[in-house]
Amino acid sequence: MDINNLVKRIVAADKLSISRAISMIENNSPDSDNLLDGIHKYVGRALRIGVTGPPGVGKSTIVNELIAALRKRDKRVGVIAVDPSSIFCGGAILGDRIRMQKIGVDNGVFIxxxxxxxxxxxxxxxxxxxxxIIEASGKDYIIIETVGVGQSEVEIFRSVDAVVLVLSPESGDAIQAMKAGIMEIADVIVVNKADRPGLDAFVTNLKNTLELARPQSVPHLCGSSKAKIPVLTAQANAGIGIAELLDTLEKYLSGLKESGKLAQRRRDVLRERIKTHILTRLEEHLLSDKxxxxxxxxxxxxxxxxxxxxxxxxxxVLINRKTRKVLIPSKKRGRGV
Amino acid sequence: MSKIIYTKEDVANIDYQRDLGMPGEYPFTRGVYPDMYRGQVWTMRQFSGLGTAIDTNKRYKFLLAKGQTGLSVAFDLPTIMGYDSDHERAKGEVGKCGVAISSLADMETLFSGIPLDKVSTSMTINAPAGILLAFYIAMGEKQGVSSDKLRGTIQNDLLKEYIAQKSWIFPPKPSLRIITDIMAYCADRVPKWNTISISGYHIREAGSTALQELAFTVADGFAYVEAGIAAGLDVDTFAPRLSYFFNAHSNFFEEIAKYRAARRIWARHMKERYKAKDQRSWLLRFHTQTAGCTLTAQQQENNIVRTAYQALSAVLGGTQSLHTNSMDETLALPSEHAVTVALRTQQILANESGVTESVDPLGGSYYLEALTNQLEAGAEEYFEQINKIGGVVPAIEQGFFQKEIARSAYQYQQEIESRKRIVVGINEFVETDAPDIEILKIPATVERNQCARVKKLRAGRNNKAVKSALDAVRKSARDGSNLMPKFLDAARAYATLGEIIQVLREEFGEYKEPPTFW
Amino acid sequence: MDKKIRVLVAKPGLDGHDRGAKVVACALRDAGMEVIYTGLHQTPEMIVQAAVEEDVDVVALSVLSGAHMTIFPKVRKLMKAQGLKDVLMTGGGIIPEEDIKKLSKLGVGRLFTPGAPLKDIVEYIRAALS
Structure with a gap:
């Protein structure tokens, strides 16, 4: 595979090339390190937003509306929709696209x-x-949607610029369950399905919970530790509240940019990625060394x-055995063994 | 799961008056009329539509000549989804699984030479039901038959569309509003029309069990009653015009018990919960269609036999009208030969078998009564679950029904795969070279001709009148006044189905379903 | 992470009968595949765009409306135009034998009619991709 050529086609926003490159990453192809090196200089400009929340609150519908709103503002959008694989058979049914068809066939969007x-x-x-990869194809926004609030989701959201937590007036139990997890890293909360009964009580309750779950010792990313996390309401299936959500996100992100916190956060993310990279390599080596x-x-x-x-x-033994060659491969060699 | 034998122990808690009653008496377990088929045999109504209105008109005359006693219109998918035949999204679908009706002009052709005061007509149409009914009423006017003389049914059951059949257009709320508009209008102007055919058929075809079909369908019925009451209608003004539509699947006794349980549940809830006073509001009248999903592409003549047993269960369950499937429907729309055999199946049942002579002949059977009780109890449990979720619409929005059905469908298929369930010709008694039967083809000229017809209509009509009629529909959609009179004016002006629906799409939006699997 | 077979399961056209598509989707999942389910009422353009973006190995269409002779050739043509020549196209529905033969000549893979066992579908996909 000619990586340079592939990088060129990704940068030219050729959908099939983007798509096949993603599969290389997903399948742990030996060429993926070279590929990521190749696209690196095209990465770093887009804003990355994580969207999460319990099942059934309308995350995909929110994302669908966000895509449409961003397209109206002439922004190009990439979306990654993550769903769990079955623990029994390893397969999965990925159905988020059903809700993401508002814009139809559009070259400014990649899902x-x-x-x-x-x-x-x-x-x-x-x-x-x-x-x-998707960003390198010239996207302005990358939205990552995941269901649930497990450890892996929290990991994902450590790497994005802003996290939107979607809830609905029926999410009372779910909040109790997630207090300590995602609540701490959410930057904006949207209560979707605002036409459902019990909205006001839910929002009041939510705000009380937030006070408890986010003590001052957990500084809010957006500024001082006293900053209140914005709680918005929306009715995504009718397009209500989406413009406000987007405005809030943009304001939040530009605040982060101006204060230098965005750059700081991204440095942290990179440092974390490098660490993971080193550890992964070591681990792979260790596991394969008979x-x-x-x-x-x-x-x-x-x-x-x-x-x-x-x-x-x-x-x-590990160090004695001149593991350098294995751990730090020459240009030709990719990751994996 | 049935026991090996049932005895009087299994029916010990039955009180004859309370739980069964005489046919024609509350709670109507044994039938809605005292004499049932002694008085009048069920209506033989083959669901039928193909190609253009001209083709289907021919088929209707053919069926009437063969002794069919009612008409049932199958529309093509563009019509069902509210698109004119020349719409981009209609490509390849025009006249394929039903007849293409884009305007009053097509409706006039469809019923040409068929006097509307002599037949009753059932129309399987849902999201655009009000508009097709408007076409029918306008056509009646042209034939000189006033709307109070029209007899028939529109399916108009949107809840089961979200649950199972999936030919929705608008979200649930505006859909229910259109339905209550139709109920109010018909109570006043088309009093002999059945305004909703609350359908379990599609729920079953989508893979539900008999119990789920029963429970979800009757729950839908309650939801319509509640919508009507919430819209300010007196329950007895519209409830007598609600009718049901069930599936006749393969498990013979379970099906008969299902119809009997449905009648009893409906009567009890209508009388006790919704306080209906008119006895006609308590009656669950229903149409039955044999189960399309049980037909096999293998050894197709076996389908005739399957259909015959299923039809018998519907008759023993006291159906008011019946459609029997044709043997070739796993491959195409029925040929004339196949549909004749299907109709003859009903005629043999009605005239030769003797099952019409005594009402509810299986009533009192230990097994059947126990099954009837069991299904009623199971349905009540489902009603409770649905209530807990907050009602039928929230349950739809949360994917409750969809998930229940998807699970049953997958289990059913896995039972076949593991041979826990035997289907002749599929996993037992398989034959490798069964004879082919001749099937019907819809030629490509159908779509071309129909598109030309629609284009010609648009060019030839008074487009100013059309525009003002469409504006009136839009205004009504916004101000909440009854839409039916505006549909009727638009129909008379030869506004097309697609044009009227487009106005409503713009005003009401379109529905997207939640993804649900098992 | 291991390589997984990725299958797009789509309902093209206006037909809403999704029992078969969903049952097949569940069976493919249980066989360890990743199924991208597009939902109902898909146009050929939407289907092919999804197939491109998802880098699927298989495009599986369910058509019960009789529109198969319009839909399958159109999707196949668009797939070729988008560089998806090597992607297996299969499906099922109410499709007469005569039409199956015609579609096969256009490069469409096996089509399954009512009654087809799920394990045949799974085995067919596995064999075709190996």
């Missing part, structure tokens, strides 16, 4: 569905790298062999 494929760490990496596996197996059960001591022994 990709992604299954979690059962791994949480790898998922956030694949998502971020997929976002890079000598070390054998050594560990042999040591277990021996008198006086504590886990710590066995680990030290293994590390010594």
């Amino acid at each position: 990709r569905s992604m299954a979690t494929r059962g791994c949480s760490g790898g998922l956030s990496r694949a998502t971020v790298e997929t976002a890079d 000598k070390i596996t054998k050594l560990v197996d042999n040591e277990i059960g021996k008198a006086g062999a504590t886990p710590g001591k066995i680990a030290q022994k293994a590390l010594r």
Whole structure:
């Protein structure tokens, strides 16, 4: 595969090339590191928004309306819709596109569905790298939608510029369950289905919960620790509240930009990515090194062999064996083994 | 799951007066009329439509000549979805699974030579039902038959569209508003018209169990009653014009019990919960169609036999009208030969089998009465669940029905795959080279001719009158006044179906379903 | 992450009968595939755009409305134009044998009629892609 050529076609927004490049990332192709290196200089300009919330609150409908609103403002949009794979069979049904058809066939929009494929760490990496590929094709906004509030979602959202949490007046139980998780990293909350009964009580309750769940020691990204998280209402299936949501997001993001916090946040994200990269490489190597596996197996059960001591022994072997060549491949070699 | 044997223990808690009653008496478990088929045999009504209005008019005359006693219009998909035949989205679909009707002009052709005061007509139409009814009324005017003499049914059951059949246009709220407009208008002007045919047929075809078909359909019925009451109508002005439409599937006794349970549930709720006083409001009258989803593409003549047993269950369950499927419907619309055999099946049942002689002949059977009780109890449990969610519309929006049905459909298929359920010709008694039967083809000229007809109509009519009629529809959509008179004016001005629906699409928006799987 | 078979399951045209499409989608999922379900009322253009963006290995269409002779050739043509020549196209519905033969000549893969066992569909896709 000619990576340079592929990069060129991605930058020219050729949909099939973007799509096949994403599959390379998803399938852990040996060429994906080179590919990501190739597109790196085209990445960093777009704003990335995470959208999450419990099932059935209308996330995809919100995303659908956001796409349309952004297109009206002449912005190009990429969307990654993440859904869980079945833990029993490894398959998945990805149905978010059903709700994302408002704009029809449009070259300014690229939507990709992604299954979690059962791994949480790898998922956030694949998502971020997929976002890079889509962004390199000239998108102004990247929206990442996930269901639920598990650890992997939190990981994904550490990498975006703003997180929108979508709820509905029926989400009372869900809030209780997610207090400590996503509530802490949400930057904007939208209560969708605002025409449902119980809206006012829900919003009041939500604001009380937020006070408790976000103590002052957890500084809000958007400024001082006292900043109140915006709580908006919407009725996405009727297009109500979307312009306000977008305005709030844009204001929030430009505030982040001006204060230098966006740059800081992105540096943090990159640092985290680099760390993950190193760790992944080490882990892959460790898992595939048969000598070390054998050594560990042999040591277990021996008198006086504590886990710590066995680990030290293994590390010594690892470093002694000139692992440099394996861990830091020459240009030709990609990741994976 | 049935027991091996049923005894009087299984029916010990039945009180004859309270739970069964005589036919024609509350709670109508045994039938809605005292004499049932002794008085009048069920209406034989083959659902039929193909190609252009000219083609279908021919088919109707053919069926009437063969002894059919009522008409039932199958529309093509563009008509069902509110598109004119020459719309971009209609390409390839015109006249394919029903007849293409884009305006009053097509309706006039469809019923040419068929006097409307002599037949009753059922129209399987939902989102655009008010408009097709307006075409029918306007055509009656041209034939000199006033609207109070028209007899028939529009399906007009949007709830089951969201649940199962999926030919919706507008979101649930405006859909219910159009329905209550129709109910109010017909109570006044078209008193012999059945304004909603509350349909379990499609719910079953989408894969539900018999119990789910029963429970979800009757729950829909309650929702319409509540919508009518909420719109300010007296329940007894519209409830007598509500009718039902059930599926006749393969499990013979379960199906009969389903119809009997449905009658009893409806009567009880209408009388006790909705306080209807007119006895006609308590009656669950229904049409039945044999189950299309049980037909097989393999050994197609076997479908004749399946259909015959299913039809018998509908008759023993006390149906008011019946459609029997044709053997070739897994491959195409029925040929003349196939539809004749299907109609003859009903005629043999009515004239030769003797099942018409005594009312509810299976009443009192330990097994059947136990099954009837069991289905009623199961349905009540579902009603409770639906109430907990907040009613039928919220349950639709949350995908409750859709998920229940998707699960049953997948289970049913897995039972076939694992041979827990035997289907002759599919997973047992398979034949590799069964003879082909001749099937009907809709030629490409149908679409071309029909498009030309619509274009010619638009060029030849008074377009100023059309515009003002469409403006009146828009105004009514906004101000909440009854839409029916405006549909009728638009129909008379030869505004097309697509034009009227387009106005409503702009005013009401379009529905998108939540994705639900199992 | 491992390579997974990705299948687009779509309901083209105006037909709303989605029982078959959904049952097949569940079966493919249970066979470990990733199914992108587009929902109802898709135009050929929407289907092919989704197939491109999702980089699917298979496009599976369910057509029960009799419009198959319009829809399958149009989708096939658009797929070719968009560089999806190597993507398997299959499907099912109310489709007479004679039409299946004609569509096969246009490069459409196997089409399944009512009664087809799910395992045949799964096996067909696996075999065609291996």
